Amino acid sequence: MLTYVYEFSEGNKDLKDLLGGKGANLAEMTNLGLPVPPGFTITTEACRAYLADGAMPDGLAEQVEEKLRALESAMGKRLGQPDDPLLVSVRSGAKFSMPGMMETVLNIGLNDESVRGLAEQAGDERFAWDSYRRLIQMFGKTVQGIDGELFEEAIEQAKRDKGVTDDLQLDAADFRRLVEEFKGIVAEHTGREFPADPREQMDLAVKAVFESWNAPRAVLYRRQERIPVDLGTAVNVCAMVFGNLGMDSGTGVAFTRDPATGRQGVYGDYLANAQGEDVVAGIRNTVPLAELERIDKRSHDELMSIMETLENHYRDLCDIEFTIERGKLWMLQTRVGKRTAAAAFRIADQLVEQGMITRDEALERVTGDQLAQLMFPRFDEKAERDLLGTGMNASPGAAVGRAVFDSYTAVKWSRSGEKVILCRRETNPDDLEGMLAAEGILTSRGGKTSHAAVVARGMGKTCVCGAEELDVDTKNRRMRTPGGRIVEEGDLISIDGSTGQVFLGEVPVVDSPVVRYFDGAEPAGAQADDLVGAVDRMMAAADKARRMGVRANADTPEDAARARRMGAQGIGLCRTEHMFLGDRRPLVERLILADTGQEREEALAALLPLQREDFTGIFDALDGLPVTVRLLDPPLHEFLPDITELSVRVAVAEARGEENENDLRLLQAVHRLHEQNPMLGLRGVRLGLVVPGLFTMQVRAIAQAAAERIRAGGDPRPEIMIPLVGTVQELEIIRDESVRVLREVGEEYGVGLEFPVGTMIELPRAALTAGQIAESAEFFSFGTNDLTQTVWGFSRDDVEASFFSSYLEKGVFGVSPFETLDTDGVGRLVRIAAQEGRAARPGLKLGVCGEHGGDPASVHFFHGAGLDYVSCSPFRVPVARLEAGRAAA
Numbered sequence: 001m002l003t004y005v006y007e008f009s010e011g012n013k014d015l016k017d018l019l020g021g022k023g024a025n026l027a028e029m030t031n032l033g034l035p036v037p038p039g040f041t042i043t044t045e046a047c048r049a050y051l052a053d054g055a056m057p058d059g060l061a062e063q064v065e066e067k068l069r070a071l072e073s074a075m076g077k078r079l080g081q082p083d084d085p086l087l088v089s090v091r092s093g094a095k096f097s098m099p100g101m102m103e104t105v106l107n108i109g110l111n112d113e114s115v116r117g118l119a120e121q122a123g124d125e126r127f128a129w130d131s132y133r134r135l136i137q138m139f140g141k142t143v144q145g146i147d148g149e150l151f152e153e154a155i156e157q158a159k160r161d162k163g164v165t166d167d168l169q170l171d172a173a174d175f176r177r178l179v180e181e182f183k184g185i186v187a188e189h190t191g192r193e194f195p196a197d198p199r200e201q202m203d204l205a206v207k208a209v210f211e212s213w214n215a216p217r218a219v220l221y222r223r224q225e226r227i228p229v230d231l232g233t234a235v236n237v238c239a240m241v242f243g244n245l246g247m248d249s250g251t252g253v254a255f256t257r258d259p260a261t262g263r264q265g266v267y268g269d270y271l272a273n274a275q276g277e278d279v280v281a282g283i284r285n286t287v288p289l290a291e292l293e294r295i296d297k298r299s300h301d302e303l304m305s306i307m308e309t310l311e312n313h314y315r316d317l318c319d320i321e322f323t324i325e326r327g328k329l330w331m332l333q334t335r336v337g338k339r340t341a342a343a344a345f346r347i348a349d350q351l352v353e354q355g356m357i358t359r360d361e362a363l364e365r366v367t368g369d370q371l372a373q374l375m376f377p378r379f380d381e382k383a384e385r386d387l388l389g390t391g392m393n394a395s396p397g398a399a400v401g402r403a404v405f406d407s408y409t410a411v412k413w414s415r416s417g418e419k420v421i422l423c424r425r426e427t428n429p430d431d432l433e434g435m436l437a438a439e440g441i442l443t444s445r446g447g448k449t450s451h452a453a454v455v456a457r458g459m460g461k462t463c464v465c466g467a468e469e470l471d472v473d474t475k476n477r478r479m480r481t482p483g484g485r486i487v488e489e490g491d492l493i494s495i496d497g498s499t500g501q502v503f504l505g506e507v508p509v510v511d512s513p514v515v516r517y518f519d520g521a522e523p524a525g526a527q528a529d530d531l532v533g534a535v536d537r538m539m540a541a542a543d544k545a546r547r548m549g550v551r552a553n554a555d556t557p558e559d560a561a562r563a564r565r566m567g568a569q570g571i572g573l574c575r576t577e578h579m580f581l582g583d584r585r586p587l588v589e590r591l592i593l594a595d596t597g598q599e600r601e602e603a604l605a606a607l608l609p610l611q612r613e614d615f616t617g618i619f620d621a622l623d624g625l626p627v628t629v630r631l632l633d634p635p636l637h638e639f640l641p642d643i644t645e646l647s648v649r650v651a652v653a654e655a656r657g658e659e660n661e662n663d664l665r666l667l668q669a670v671h672r673l674h675e676q677n678p679m680l681g682l683r684g685v686r687l688g689l690v691v692p693g694l695f696t697m698q699v700r701a702i703a704q705a706a707a708e709r710i711r712a713g714g715d716p717r718p719e720i721m722i723p724l725v726g727t728v729q730e731l732e733i734i735r736d737e738s739v740r741v742l743r744e745v746g747e748e749y750g751v752g753l754e755f756p757v758g759t760m761i762e763l764p765r766a767a768l769t770a771g772q773i774a775e776s777a778e779f780f781s782f783g784t785n786d787l788t789q790t791v792w793g794f795s796r797d798d799v800e801a802s803f804f805s806s807y808l809e810k811g812v813f814g815v816s817p818f819e820t821l822d823t824d825g826v827g828r829l830v831r832i833a834a835q836e837g838r839a840a841r842p843g844l845k846l847g848v849c850g851e852h853g854g855d856p857a858s859v860h861f862f863h864g865a866g867l868d869y870v871s872c873s874p875f876r877v878p879v880a881r882l883e884a885g886r887a888a889a
């Protein structure tokens, strides 16, 4: 027969699968000889059997009986014994902590008789009746499913009747009356009396804990947290000890280091004459743990020594719940404690310095998400805030500036030294300059992969998107809240990209020293703040451990230089689209409108030197490092005026008899190029094949820039990347042309220009025919943004704002597949393409340049899939370095 019940002394901390986290740690403390009230744990296996069969497994009742007897003999009293009752608590405890679904019932064993025995033994009537009403209340709520409000309301009424406001002012008689009332509530709502039999109370509580595993909120929580559905929960049955037996009793929580800052020293709160839930409920004010030394020095000193034992044993920060019953200290719980990002880095570093853990272990204890949190500027927590609305937290950070409603004003005002927040319904490539000029970007539409969000993350700019409550009226240059508050152009607003909140007025911002360090503004190591030192040492360990390279997505010399300072080992994606905007727009229009070959040639010839200059700057910033330049990707219509605006302009001009030839031709072109699904239309390599000379001009610009750099003594290392390839034939045509141009320019300048030509893998067909494509590609870079879009059939610009929130709510996925790679679907294609690509071309270089390249979970996947590097926005580079190191350590 299976063992379903373990005494605390029979388990240990490594049995979390079987005993749950709480049970395993209670067992560990028991075996360390710490003062844990005796008890036993019913295993997750019993829970699984119960949930599968709808009945308690054979033998469980007997095993519980046996352990209960042992508990009773250890305590020298029986459960619910009328003259001196043993009382127990019944608590759930799954392998992974699942806050919000924990079921707890205290004081099991009380009934109309034993309450008197308890009063007698404790010498405290009030305490006994208070304990009894707590039992009925918790049991009624968690075991019998009665609305907890009914009990709360009865207590409130009792206080009103008595004219008091505090529970402490209720006496024994009041609680006795409440017990009667609570029993009435139970009888009314369940059709039977409150069970007086202690063993029945216990069994029903155990069953309720088992069943709570499948409560809807628990199911949802597990789905979102990706906790397997079939683990089940354990149940801990533990002898009660009481912190509410007078001023020599109390209860508290403690941490072996400060979980907020990570600084060394013991932290915690203590509340005299109270039970655990009083501390959590914040009914009375706690005192700092240090006060306990004055109140009860013996217990204090014992607690300090236990905390030291626990920390040395777990080799990590522990959090602890304890109770003092009439001067005797009891440990009720411990676990490796949760902590803030700063504390995680400081503590891991301290433990290495103290010789408790190795650097590689320390690396396991910090995450890229924590590092990212440390890098964002933030609003001062203590400052006053006036909330206007909340959108999606698209790109973290804290930005303050004057609201402006178009790109032009953003640029103009920022040139005159004003800080601005660009507020738009949604952004498009036309807004780029405004976005660059702004401190932050706020949109009322669009999701986390909308243009605003992706570009802002790329720029490391704070962005709140999809703040639908804020009605942005760009025409009248203002926005309005549902409550009718209005923000006019020029009003100061503050946006928090980490929470999605938008505030009126200026909320003070504090800078991140960690970013200053990465950006080279703080010398490494010479920082007084040990946080920077801790980060520095952790980064060194990660860099040493990692196999994958880390590059950046950057398309200006400034971004490229910053990326390099942040540790990027090259550029994995230099998008060339922005190089076709701004002042160059008329040239691009000429190119698109060209009727004759000659007109086109002229437009291209005018663009060539400008492109060359772009590349020269970037090659200079990344001298000696690879720069993957992607040829033009977005559909051409994006470079033409908006169809509606232009139609109106033409119609107005027509009505006035002032027709403009150029506008008419533009309108024709806009119509000609208009597509229902531009994302699936004339873009990427298709453009290169359809618009004669376009890609050739870009390759020539790259080649000339490289040749000039070489002549100047530099070491440019461009890699030419063809986007949106679906079949090897597309690639071959462009590759042949590119190789021809490289050779031609090389000969012209008298230098060797043998640069690799490769492709993005961002369509399912490309992944599935990777073997063929690899014959003609010298490298692959996975464009996982488009790959996710096309594998799922999700429009990356729309879905997050339309139905993703309800998908997330329903648990279809725990996180957007545009944020964290869908390893089962998209990831499978990545693996297939990697394997088949390398089979066809051994040593084929593989990278990724979609947004996922900077996402911690995805970085681990790419490591496992054998990729050579990830590429992400400059600000994510440290995160990717850390995670690539953690993946390899």
Ligand code: PEP
Residues within 6 Å of the ligand: 573, 575, 633, 762, 782, 783, 784, 785, 786, 787, 849, 850, 851
């Ligand atoms: C991608 O599709 O993953 C990619 C990097 O290209 P873009 O985001 O520019 O389409």
Ligand code: MG
Residues within 6 Å of the ligand: 723, 762, 783, 785, 786
């Ligand atoms: Mg793409």
